[in-house]
Amino acid sequence: MGSRGFLIRSAGVCAAVLSIAAIGQCPAQSSAVPELPRWEFVTIAPGEFQMGCSPDDRECGEDEKPAHRVRITKGFELGKYEVTQAQWEAMMGSNPSEVKGADLPVEQVSWNDIQDFLRRVNGRDDHYRYRLPHEAEWEYAARAGTSGPYYGELDAIAWYGRNSANQAHPVGGKQPNAWGLYDMIGNAWEWCQDWYESDAYRAFAKDPAVDPHGPASGEYRVLRGGSWYQYLWFLRVSSRFRERPGGRFRHTGFRCLRERS
Numbered sequence: 001m002g003s004r005g006f007l008i009r010s011a012g013v014c015a016a017v018l019s020i021a022a023i024g025q026c027p028a029q030s031s032a033v034p035e036l037p038r039w040e041f042v043t044i045a046p047g048e049f050q051m052g053c054s055p056d057d058r059e060c061g062e063d064e065k066p067a068h069r070v071r072i073t074k075g076f077e078l079g080k081y082e083v084t085q086a087q088w089e090a091m092m093g094s095n096p097s098e099v100k101g102a103d104l105p106v107e108q109v110s111w112n113d114i115q116d117f118l119r120r121v122n123g124r125d126d127h128y129r130y131r132l133p134h135e136a137e138w139e140y141a142a143r144a145g146t147s148g149p150y151y152g153e154l155d156a157i158a159w160y161g162r163n164s165a166n167q168a169h170p171v172g173g174k175q176p177n178a179w180g181l182y183d184m185i186g187n188a189w190e191w192c193q194d195w196y197e198s199d200a201y202r203a204f205a206k207d208p209a210v211d212p213h214g215p216a217s218g219e220y221r222v223l224r225g226g227s228w229y230q231y232l233w234f235l236r237v238s239s240r241f242r243e244r245p246g247g248r249f250r251h252t253g254f255r256c257l258r259e260r261s
């Protein structure tokens with residue numbers, strides 16, 4: 001895997017958790033539509049935050065600078081948990097993960113593989129559109145109103161190199177952030193929608209950047225959040241990573257964002 005980092009102040013976030021486990025209730029759905037266990041989302045309201053290198057964080061990479069104000073103008077819902085192996089298998093009919101476990105985050109899935117998963121989820125037509133979060137949306141949700149390098153005490157909120165016993169753990173096993181999202185740091189790296197560019201923040205360093213979506217093209221896609229394999233540097237909320245969209249790794253997964261269609 002490859003490289004390195006966005007801050008936060010919310011205009012108000014509703015952490016009401018919505019469950020859509022009963023996805024087959026719409027009359028237009030058939031009994032063939034698979035149920036996705038633990039398919040729960042947290043509502044994130046619009047707001048404004050500072051993205052990038054946290055104040056007094058001396059570990060920041062150059063790609064986390066400059067810190068800049070970002071305005072998120074549209075609310076969205078983000079997966080309460082990372083997508084699990086049970087959810088992937090229910091939708092795709094197979095499980096690519098190296099270490100198997102229904103409630104473990106699915107891994108060994110590339111950015112490209114995830115697009116197929118999302119097409120199938122969106123094909124259910126449940127009145128939502130599903131996608132990966134943009135990098136700004138991810139950090140806004142992960143920080144949950146905090147401004148430091150971590151949104152809590154690491155051992156309490158994250159599975160990472162010092163406490164994971166060198167393996168992933170079932171989603172939701174640590175404390176959530178203030179908005180009710182689990183494993184935003186640690187357990188599995190999370191693919192984002194955006195192309196990676198080391199100086200992307202310089203293009204958005206106006207006050208504020210409004211709903212930034214990153215570069216229009218590139219060679220790598222962004223990864224966020226660190227994993228069970230990583231140590232402190234990678235666990236910082238602003239830390240950025242990159243991989244080619246076809247790459248598959250045993251510590252890399254994702255979570256879904258959804259919007260009303």
